[in-house]
Amino acid sequence: MSAAVDEDGVAHILTGAGLVRPRTELQQLAVYAAALEKWRDIHASRIAPGEEPFHVGRGGLRPPAAA
Amino acid sequence: MRDDDLAVLPLHVVASAIAERRLSPVEVVDALLARVERVEPRLHTYVHLDADAARASARRAEQAVTGGGHLGPLHGIPVSLKDVFHHGPTRAGSLAPLPRHAGGESAVASQLERAGAIIVGKAATYEFALGAQTSSGPYEPTRNPWNPALDAGGSSSGSAAGVAASLAYASLGSDTAGSGRYPAAACGVVGLKPTYDLVDRDGLVPLSWSFDHPAVLARCIADAGRVLAAHLPPGATEGLLSIDRDIAGVRLGVPRSLFAASCEPAVLEVFEAACLRLRELGATVEDVELRTDATDVAAAMWPILLAEMAAAHHEGLQDPAAAYGRQVRSTMEAGYLVSGVDYLRAQQLRRTIASELEAALATVDQLVLPTSSARPGAVLDTPPATDEYASGENVSVYTAIANLTGGPAVTLPCGFAPDGLPLGLQLLGPLGGEVALLRTAAAFEAAMGWYPHYATLPHAAT
Numbered sequence: 001m002s003a004a005v006d007e008d009g010v011a012h013i014l015t016g017a018g019l020v021r022p023r024t025e026l027q028q029l030a031v032y033a034a035a036l037e038k039w040r041d042i043h044a045s046r047i048a049p050g051e052e053p054f055h056v057g058r059g060g061l062r063p064p065a066a067a
Numbered sequence: 068m069r070d071d072d073l074a075v076l077p078l079h080v081v082a083s084a085i086a087e088r089r090l091s092p093v094e095v096v097d098a099l100l101a102r103v104e105r106v107e108p109r110l111h112t113y114v115h116l117d118a119d120a121a122r123a124s125a126r127r128a129e130q131a132v133t134g135g136g137h138l139g140p141l142h143g144i145p146v147s148l149k150d151v152f153h154h155g156p157t158r159a160g161s162l163a164p165l166p167r168h169a170g171g172e173s174a175v176a177s178q179l180e181r182a183g184a185i186i187v188g189k190a191a192t193y194e195f196a197l198g199a200q201t202s203s204g205p206y207e208p209t210r211n212p213w214n215p216a217l218d219a220g221g222s223s224s225g226s227a228a229g230v231a232a233s234l235a236y237a238s239l240g241s242d243t244a245g246s247g248r249y250p251a252a253a254c255g256v257v258g259l260k261p262t263y264d265l266v267d268r269d270g271l272v273p274l275s276w277s278f279d280h281p282a283v284l285a286r287c288i289a290d291a292g293r294v295l296a297a298h299l300p301p302g303a304t305e306g307l308l309s310i311d312r313d314i315a316g317v318r319l320g321v322p323r324s325l326f327a328a329s330c331e332p333a334v335l336e337v338f339e340a341a342c343l344r345l346r347e348l349g350a351t352v353e354d355v356e357l358r359t360d361a362t363d364v365a366a367a368m369w370p371i372l373l374a375e376m377a378a379a380h381h382e383g384l385q386d387p388a389a390a391y392g393r394q395v396r397s398t399m400e401a402g403y404l405v406s407g408v409d410y411l412r413a414q415q416l417r418r419t420i421a422s423e424l425e426a427a428l429a430t431v432d433q434l435v436l437p438t439s440s441a442r443p444g445a446v447l448d449t450p451p452a453t454d455e456y457a458s459g460e461n462v463s464v465y466t467a468i469a470n471l472t473g474g475p476a477v478t479l480p481c482g483f484a485p486d487g488l489p490l491g492l493q494l495l496g497p498l499g500g501e502v503a504l505l506r507t508a509a510a511f512e513a514a515m516g517w518y519p520h521y522a523t524l525p526h527a528a529t
Contacts, residue, residue: 029401029404039366040409046416053415
């Protein structure tokens with residue numbers, strides 16, 4: 001995904017599908033982009049030392065809920 | 068017996084009466100369908116109803132009773148199935164294409180039918196189970212039986228409202244971050260999210276593979292236990308078909324870090340009264356230390372949820388003509404903002420949270436907290452703003468931790484908010500702790516004397 005500004009200075013976003021989304025939807029995505037920055041900060045401060053993202057056991061790769 | 072008198076009975080009572088030949092499945096289905104015909108146009112709990120097929124199934128069920136063969140725990144019982152499970156026409160509340168599916172019936176539909184249940188129809192859902200309201204998608208929004216001007220909550224809105232209004236004796240919904248428990252609480256019914264993968268997810272239209280759980284919506288704890296039992300192997304149902312109510316000495320912990328900062332005073336007041344009732348029943352109820360707070364839950368949940376839903380719906384999202392609702396498409400596309408590193412870091416935090424919750428559950432038997440501080444608003448023509456989804460203050464804040472850890476959780480009614488809508492009390496347990504959780508819930512339910520409310524629901528009783 002990438003952002004683009006049109007000749008009128010209006011921001012748009014180019015999705016993986018090649019879709020140019022209107023500004024309102026860009027604003028919605030911007031909410032998530034801003035939230036993601038906040039979540040990254042929380043990841044940095046809260047992940048326990050040595051934590052692994054998945055459990056890989058005899059049953060194969062399992063998400064934490066089933067590990 | 069009048070149709071309505073029959074339709075509002077608890078599932079387990081009707082199941083026993085059918086097994087003992089005091090009621091016929093044909094009578095039961097006819098009574099329920101008569102009620103659906105009258106009440107459904109006001110509430111919109113079903114997106115597809117097949118009355119003829121239900122009546123044909125009822126006749127077969129009646130023959131099985133008279134034939135004297137083995138009857139399953141749900142024999143002759145009309146139920147609904149959220150429109151995210153493959154069974155008959157399946158749209159997941161959307162006009163967009165579904166993620167590719169291997170074909171055939173969903174596991175839960177097959178299990179319901181093996182247990183003797185009669186699937187009357189498909190229950191309404193927010194498009195792809197992605198929202199906590201019912202205003203997205205091509206269907207009429209489901210209305211709350213307690214006040215039809217208000218939303219039923221979501222995403223299992225048709226399941227919850229239908230069970231509350233006695234338009235199905237129980238329903239199978241789904242719960243990815245609280246989508247089963249939140250509408251259950253908002254409609255005053257029981258919502259049970261079992262341990263991850265305890266109930267087979269095969270044939271559940273995916274939203275987020277590692278968070279998605281089938282969920283049971285029922286009118287009482289005994290009914291929820293019976294429906295769960297129908298989805299388990301015969302040897303794994305002990306304690307579910309007959310639920311003990313003795314909770315003397317059970318240790319309940321209150322994880323205030325999850326809700327104290329955001330819970331409305333009126334909700335907190337009802338919650339504290341519920342804790343007092345649990346103490347009167349012989350349980351100990353004490354605050355328990357939990358480092359995890361609501362922002363931690365959001366930080367672990369959202370990157371995983373967004374990335375998994377974008378991946379699950381990737382093919383559809385590449386098609387500009389695919390008819391996703393605008394809100395749904397833009398939320399799913401936000402998953403492309405999540406990097407591989409973000410996803411893995413969120414999974415790491417998820418495991419940290421799971422360890423912290425496990426440590427808390429080493430000091431108590433179960434955790435108890437409000438199901439949600441949020442309550443449904445007016446039925447909307449447009450979906451809520453994105454910032455309400457991502458702010459960490461939305462309806463899933465108190466429920467999503469159980470989707471992160473995979474542990475069982477149940478909500479049951481515990482009182483009313485000032486606006487007249489029911490409120491839910493939520494119990495969380497360790498992985499595989501369903502029986503103990505339902506025991507506590509059943510004891511509380513019996514002490515509350517909640518069940519008669521269904522017969523007097525102001526907007527569904529006539």
